[in-house]
Amino acid sequence: MSEVVSRLQPHFATEQQQYETSTFGMWVFLVTEVMFFGGLFTAYLIYRLQYPQAFINASHHLDITLGCFNTVVLIGSSLTMAMAVHSARVEKSKMIAFWIAMTMVLGSIFLGVKAIEYTQKWEHGLFPANFFLQAADAGQQRIFYSLYFAMTGLHATHMVIGMGIMVYIAVQALRGAYTARWYTPVEIMGLYWHFVDLVWIFLFPLLYLLGRHH
Amino acid sequence: MSSHAYDPSATLRAYFMVFGMLMVFTALTVAVAFMDLGAMNNVAAIGIAVAKAVMVMAIFMHVRGSSNLIYFCIFGSLFFLSLMFYFPLIDVLTRNLLGIPGK
Amino acid sequence: MESSDQRVTYLNVAHTVSSWLLTIDHKRIALLYLVSITVMFFLGGLMATAIRLELLTPAGDLMDSDTYNKAFTLHGVIMIFFFLIPSIPATLGNFLIPIMVGAKDLAFPKINLLSWYIYIIGATFGLIATFTGGLDTGWTLYTPYSTAFATTNVVLPATGLFITGFSSILTGFNFIVTIHKMRAPGLTWFRLPLFVWAHYATSLVMVLGTPVIAITLFMVILDRSGFGIFDPTIGGDPVLFQHLFWFYSHPAVYIMILPAMGVISEIIPAFSRKKIFGYGFIAASSLAIAIIGFLVWGHHLFTTTQSMYAAVVFSVLTFAVAIPSAVKTFNWAATMYRGSVSFEAPMVYAIGFMGLFLIGGLTGLFLALLGLDMHVQDTYFVVAHFHYIMVGGAIMGYMGGLHFWWPKITGKKYPELPAQIAAALIFIGFNLTFFPQFIAGYAGMPRRYHYYPDEYQVLNVCSTLGASILAIGYVLPLFYLFWSLRHGEDAGKNPWGVLGLEWTIDSPPHPHNFHETPIVDYEPYDYPEAAHALGLHHVEPEATAHV
Numbered sequence: 001m002s003e004v005v006s007r008l009q010p011h012f013a014t015e016q017q018q019y020e021t022s023t024f025g026m027w028v029f030l031v032t033e034v035m036f037f038g039g040l041f042t043a044y045l046i047y048r049l050q051y052p053q054a055f056i057n058a059s060h061h062l063d064i065t066l067g068c069f070n071t072v073v074l075i076g077s078s079l080t081m082a083m084a085v086h087s088a089r090v091e092k093s094k095m096i097a098f099w100i101a102m103t104m105v106l107g108s109i110f111l112g113v114k115a116i117e118y119t120q121k122w123e124h125g126l127f128p129a130n131f132f133l134q135a136a137d138a139g140q141q142r143i144f145y146s147l148y149f150a151m152t153g154l155h156a157t158h159m160v161i162g163m164g165i166m167v168y169i170a171v172q173a174l175r176g177a178y179t180a181r182w183y184t185p186v187e188i189m190g191l192y193w194h195f196v197d198l199v200w201i202f203l204f205p206l207l208y209l210l211g212r213h214h
Numbered sequence: 215m216s217s218h219a220y221d222p223s224a225t226l227r228a229y230f231m232v233f234g235m236l237m238v239f240t241a242l243t244v245a246v247a248f249m250d251l252g253a254m255n256n257v258a259a260i261g262i263a264v265a266k267a268v269m270v271m272a273i274f275m276h277v278r279g280s281s282n283l284i285y286f287c288i289f290g291s292l293f294f295l296s297l298m299f300y301f302p303l304i305d306v307l308t309r310n311l312l313g314i315p316g317k
Numbered sequence: 318m319e320s321s322d323q324r325v326t327y328l329n330v331a332h333t334v335s336s337w338l339l340t341i342d343h344k345r346i347a348l349l350y351l352v353s354i355t356v357m358f359f360l361g362g363l364m365a366t367a368i369r370l371e372l373l374t375p376a377g378d379l380m381d382s383d384t385y386n387k388a389f390t391l392h393g394v395i396m397i398f399f400f401l402i403p404s405i406p407a408t409l410g411n412f413l414i415p416i417m418v419g420a421k422d423l424a425f426p427k428i429n430l431l432s433w434y435i436y437i438i439g440a441t442f443g444l445i446a447t448f449t450g451g452l453d454t455g456w457t458l459y460t461p462y463s464t465a466f467a468t469t470n471v472v473l474p475a476t477g478l479f480i481t482g483f484s485s486i487l488t489g490f491n492f493i494v495t496i497h498k499m500r501a502p503g504l505t506w507f508r509l510p511l512f513v514w515a516h517y518a519t520s521l522v523m524v525l526g527t528p529v530i531a532i533t534l535f536m537v538i539l540d541r542s543g544f545g546i547f548d549p550t551i552g553g554d555p556v557l558f559q560h561l562f563w564f565y566s567h568p569a570v571y572i573m574i575l576p577a578m579g580v581i582s583e584i585i586p587a588f589s590r591k592k593i594f595g596y597g598f599i600a601a602s603s604l605a606i607a608i609i610g611f612l613v614w615g616h617h618l619f620t621t622t623q624s625m626y627a628a629v630v631f632s633v634l635t636f637a638v639a640i641p642s643a644v645k646t647f648n649w650a651a652t653m654y655r656g657s658v659s660f661e662a663p664m665v666y667a668i669g670f671m672g673l674f675l676i677g678g679l680t681g682l683f684l685a686l687l688g689l690d691m692h693v694q695d696t697y698f699v700v701a702h703f704h705y706i707m708v709g710g711a712i713m714g715y716m717g718g719l720h721f722w723w724p725k726i727t728g729k730k731y732p733e734l735p736a737q738i739a740a741a742l743i744f745i746g747f748n749l750t751f752f753p754q755f756i757a758g759y760a761g762m763p764r765r766y767h768y769y770p771d772e773y774q775v776l777n778v779c780s781t782l783g784a785s786i787l788a789i790g791y792v793l794p795l796f797y798l799f800w801s802l803r804h805g806e807d808a809g810k811n812p813w814g815v816l817g818l819e820w821t822i823d824s825p826p827h828p829h830n831f832h833e834t835p836i837v838d839y840e841p842y843d844y845p846e847a848a849h850a851l852g853l854h855h856v857e858p859e860a861t862a863h864v
Contacts (some may be wrong), residue, residue, distance in 0.1 A: 011499075020281070021424050021498040026282055028490045031291040032528045038295045039532030039561055045299055046306055046557055054552075064244070066464040071240050079233045082274045086229070089220050129543025139551030146544040149625070150536065180220075187276075194274045201266045205259040209247035210735060213255065283497065294525045297611055302560040305615070305627035317625045 007182040019184055026188040030195050037199055042152045044206065047143050050107035054140030056211030061126055062148075063117060067208035070113050071200065077106035077198040088183035089172075102164050103193065107163050114156055121145070121202060122150075122184040148207055155203060158196050165189060232273045239266050326728065326825040341426035342828055344726075346456035347412035349433050350403060357399040357440060360447075362788065364392035369750075369781040377768035385767035386453035387469070393456030395447075398478055399440050401711055404568060406488055406523075407436070409718045410516045412726060414492060416819045416826065417510050419501025419835045423489075428487050434759040436484035442477025446470060456766065460547035460558040464540035472541050475534045482531045485572070489523025492516050510817060511599050515579025517792070518603035522568045522575070522610065530565035533558065556621050563614035571610040573707055574674075575603055577714025578645055581667050584721055585649045586842045587815040588664035589656025593842045595648040602641030611639040616685055620694045628687055635685035642678055646671060661813075662736035666717030669744040673709025677702055679753065694767075698758030701751045710749055716743070716794070723798065724812045728825040729805030735797040742790035749783025762814040818848055 012018040048055045084099035118127075125132035128146040135141060169189050174179065178186055243262040251258065271288065272278040309317070326345045330336075339346060366387045371379040380388070411429065415422050425431050443515040446452060452474045454463040463471050492594070496517050500509070536558075537544050547553045565809065615623055615631030649671055680702040684690050693699060724730050753776040758764070762773045769777070811820040818837070822830060839847060 002553065010829075011420060011424075011426065017257050017498060021494055024283055024498060025425060025490065025494045027287040028493055028524060031287050032486050032490070032524055034291040034295055035298070035525055036528035036532050038298055039536070039564075041295075042302060043536070043557060046302055046554065047552075049303070049306060050554075051552060068240065068244055072237065074304065075233065075236045075240065078274055079229060082229045086222065086225060089225075090222055102251065128539075128545055131545075138544070142545050142551055143417050143548075143553060146539065146546045150539055150544070150546070155537075191275055194270055197274075198267050198270055199285075201270070202263050205243055205247070205263055211258060212247040213250040234806040236778055291525070294611060298529065298561075298564055301555065301612075301615060301627065301631075303426075304630060305556070305560070305623050306554075308626040310624075311620065314625065316610050317628075 015182070019182075022184045022188060023191070026191045030191065033195060037151070037154065040147060040154065041202070041206075044147050044151070046153070047140075051137070051140040051143070052136040055133065055144050057137060058126075058141040058144035058148075059208060059210035060212075061121070061124065062208050063120070064208050064212065066113050066117055067204055070110050071204045073106050073110045073113070074197050074200050077103045077110070078194055080106060081190050081193045085148055085183070085186050088178050088186040091178075091180040093173050093176050093178060096178060097170040100170040100173065100189075104163050104166055104170075107159055111156060111159060114152065118149075121149075151203055151207070155196065156198050158199075162189070162196060163195055165192075228273050232269045235269055236266055318862075322571060324823060324826060326765070326823065327828045328728075328825050329513050332826050338742040339430070341422070341430055343411050343415050343423050343426065343429055343826075346429050346433055347408050347410075348726075350407040350411065350436070350532075352709055353433070353440065354400050354408065358791075360444075361392055361395035361400055362791065364388050364395065365784065366788070368392060369406065369784045371767050372777045373781050375769050375771050375774050380767070383453060386455075386765070387451035389765055390452045390455050391447055394452065394474065394478070396707075397456060397569070399436075399443060401573045401584075401707060402485055403436060403488070404573075404711070404720060404775060405580060405714050406492070406516060406519060406572075407432075407484075409512075409580065409715075409722060410492065410519075410576060411488070413722065414513060414638065415499070416514060416822065416830050417513050417817070418499055419504055419818060419831065419837060420495065420499040421829045421831065423491045425491050425500055429491055432484045432487035432491070435487065436481055438674045439477045439479075439481030439484060442480060443474055445475035446477060449473075457562065458534075458537060459562075459744070460537070460540070460555045461549060461553075464537055464547055472538050472691050474643075475538050475541075479531050479538075482527045482534075485523050486527045489520035489527070492520040493524060493652060496520075501834055502559055502836045507597065507600070508837055508839070508841055509600075511582035511593065511596065511603075512576075512579040514600040514603050515575045515582065518607040519572050519579075521607050522572050525611070526565040526568040526572070529561060530569075533561040533565070536561070548843055556618065556623060559618050559621060560614070563617045564611075567614040567617065568607070568610045570706065571606055573711045574714075575606060575717075577711045578603070578668065578722070579641075580714045580718035581649060581670050581791055582645070583817070584663045584667040584717055585652050586656075586844065587721070587817075588661060589653045589658050590844050591652055591656035592844050593648065594651035595644070596842065598644050602644045605641040606638065607633065609641070613638050613831065614656055616690070618688060619690045624734070632685050632687050636682065639678060639682055639685075642674075645677075646675060660737070661733060662731075662740050663717045663721035665737055665740040665744070666713045666720065669740065670713040670717065673705050673713065673744075677705030677709055693758055695763055696758035697754040697762045697764055699714055700764050701754035702756060704751045704754070709751070711849065713743070716740070719794075719798075721813070722819070723801070724808030724821055725824045725826070727805075728803060728808050729801045730812055730825075731801040731805060732797050735793060739790050739793035739797075742786055742793065746783050746788070746790050747784030750780050750787055751783070753777070753779040753783075804811060816841070816843060816851075837843065 006015070008015050008018060012021070067194045080099050080102040084096050084103065087095035087099055111132055121127055122130065126141075126145050128142050128149060131138070131145070139153060166189060172185070239262050243259060246258045246262070247255065249255075277284055277288065327342055337349065338441075340346060340349075343413045344593055367380070368385075371385060372375070377385065380523065411423070450469050452471065453469045454467050454471065458471070458475070458799040496509075496513060536544075540546055540548065544554055545551045547555055549555060582593060582599055613635045615627055615636045619628055624631070680698070684699065684702060720731060720736055757773050757776040760773070762769055762776075810822065810824055812824070813820070818835060821835070
């Protein structure tokens with residue numbers, strides 16, 4: 001049984017107000033992230049409409065098996081993150097740390113696969129700054145890969161930052177900082193990580209699954 | 215800390231069901247990509263992605279049962295995102311229709 | 318009246334450097350911002366001085382074209398990103414919003430401090446860029462010049478702007494959450510001061526728009542590193558850059574003007590001793606401007622290969638966005654009508670705002686007309702239009718607010734006569750600087766050129782003369798405001814004798830603002846009934862003049 005420690009900060013009136021403020025705050029931040037990634041999705045949309053065949057040709061160089069595997073891994077990491085939040089609500093501190101560690105393991109697998117993919121692209125001359133693909137529509141394929149690296153790179157950066165913060169939360173969990181009465185950091189970490197998953201849910205079909213029926 | 219009592223088993227059940235559905239939909243989207251449905255391929259891909267996103271938001275992100283403010287955030291951001299898609303689309307799709315050079 | 322020496326205030330509660338640099342008190346953070354943005358304002362002003370000196374003569378004799386390009390680019394970048402966008406929200410907004418909603422601080426005080434440090438880091442990048450070769454792409458960074466051809470270091474200032482954007486986002490995010498979640502008991506949305514409504518609308522724009530400029534800058538940095546997102550030789554579309562850039566940068570002008578309108582909405586009822594006309598309409602128009610402001614950016618692309626159909630849609634929507642602004646202007650005028658108007662410095666600024674914003678706004682409608690825009694786009698007509706709004710509007714609002722709330726922030730009254738003189742100098746200098754530019758632009762003088770045909774010289778000389786007067790007007794407050802800190806009369810809680818939650822607490826306020834949580838069960842701007850009931854006396858200007 002953990003001691004009842006008030007985590008109420010002085011400028012809040014009640015713990016409920018503080019909790020609602022923190023979660024609302026994270027949602028407002030996620031709104032900014034939607035618009036942030038949205039700019040890249042806009043560029044993708046415009047160019048895909050202008051160069052449909054080039055985008056299909058470029059997409060075919062992506063490994064659909066690795067992409068699919070990564071999708072499964074990332075969705076799995078969302079589940080483990082949800083389990084971490086659940087553990088916080090039932091006040092099982094060690095399980096919070098365990099599930100966060102699992103999330104980080106799955107996240108690392110995702111990033112490892114992306115590293116493999118990036119290396120393959122570099123070797124095949126598909127990295128935009130070092131592009132030597134020979135094709136009639138090489139220029140437009142280079143635009144596709146500019147967007148591919150920008151979008152997946154930005155997504156991966158968000159994962160790395162998230163995993164860094166997860167280390168801190170796991171350490172805090174092991175110290176017994178989180179109780180059923182106050183587990184807000186775990187909750188908002190969950191919101192962030194699920195958002196990262198949401199972005200990939202859209203990136204995967206848009207980048208990997210173009211024109212596969214030919 | 216939420217104002218209503220926490221039901222662990224119901225929550226866990228929901229989490230695992232959503233995970234299962236997400237796996238099914240992932241397999242579905244890959245399978246559909248290999249079928250030739252013409253323009254419907256794009257509709258299906260986005261539609262399946264949206265369905266997955268709704269499940270993640272509703273259950274994993276606890277949006278179902280949350281305050282109106284959260285729904286406001288979600289629909290608000292989607293509205294402005296759609297503006298950012300829509301107007302450049304209007305531009306790009308209607309260029310060169312009047313036969314005026316450069317318009 | 319207790320002097321502030323005996324009371325604990327947010328200013329005297331601690332004196333160490335770290336108590337300022339590690340503060341989480343929104344009032345101290347507001348002052349940190351005030352100092353920083355003032356420095357950046359004068360740096361941007363230095364660039365303006367260079368521009369106006371060069372334009373005294375038709376020949377490009379003071380500096381070469383490349384240097385001139387850097388001067389106007391840096392003037393724009395510094396003034397917009399490092400001065401105007403933070404100005405009112407980060408100083409007056411940070412100081413007043415918690416007090417106006419009856420809270421002890423913003424929702425996330427530490428994030429507030431973080432936003433200032435992020436601003437400083439971004440500004441440092443900007444300063445380093447300024448002094449190590451500058452930027453010559455124009456503040457608009459149009460591709461493919463900025464991505465493929467510019468020889469100046471684009472990545473450095475672009476990174477600085479990317480970082481500073483987060484300061485803006487965090488400020489807006491803090492305001493939105495605070496206004497939703499931290500209002501005092503009884504303080505319903507429609508009892509909030511219009512300053513708060515204005516900042517709520519501004520914060521929506523900050524949160525929704527700024528990430529888009531961030532990602533656009535990111536794409537420019539990628540292109541500078543060898544990617545080809547906007548490279549026309551491989552099929553990239555420079556107009557796509559403009560769509561993404563202006564998706565933020567047009568709403569950004571509403572980030573700059575909405576807070577100023579909020580200030581005006583506070584000053585006018587106070588100095589007319591009259592309830593504001595059409596509170597609900599002004600509140601709603603703030604939101605309308607914020608939302609419709611996201612639908613008009615294509616009017617910056619009228620002279621590009623943007624399709625005619627899109628241009629027509631954007632033109633119509635641009636006319637629409639003028640309507641809520643007009644509603645506000647009518648309501649302010651209606652507030653003054655039959656009010657008991659006095660002309661202290663804040664009111665001089667507010668009335669000046671109304672006139673200058675009117676001209677700036679109407680000329681915006683000229684520019685929204687497709688046919689006319691073809692003629693005046695990229696001329697001094699556009700330059701004059703946006704300076705009327707940003708300087709004649711936003712900066713006058715900022716100066717008016719600074720003077721109005723100076724007694725609350727510092728506990729001292731500033732000397733009224735020098736303040737009124739400075740306000741008049743700013744108004745006169747401003748018009749002399751920028752009205753000739755409307756004429757020059759309409760007559761065809763292009764912008765961003767440092768040499769021009771002889772026939773434009775008279776107008777340019779007029780403009781530079783006006784700029785000199787304007788500069789004096791801006792420098793004067795530095796002197797008398799500093800003077801007031803030492804020699805100004807103690808202000809007391811309510812030196813103006815006006816209504817508002819902020820005027821019920823000490824000047825300067827206690828660190829926690831309120832000794833007990835206020836309960837708000839009255840409507841705002843309830844002149845004359847509440848003013849009479851509270852025994853508020855109208856303060857005559859002569860009584861406060863110290864010079």
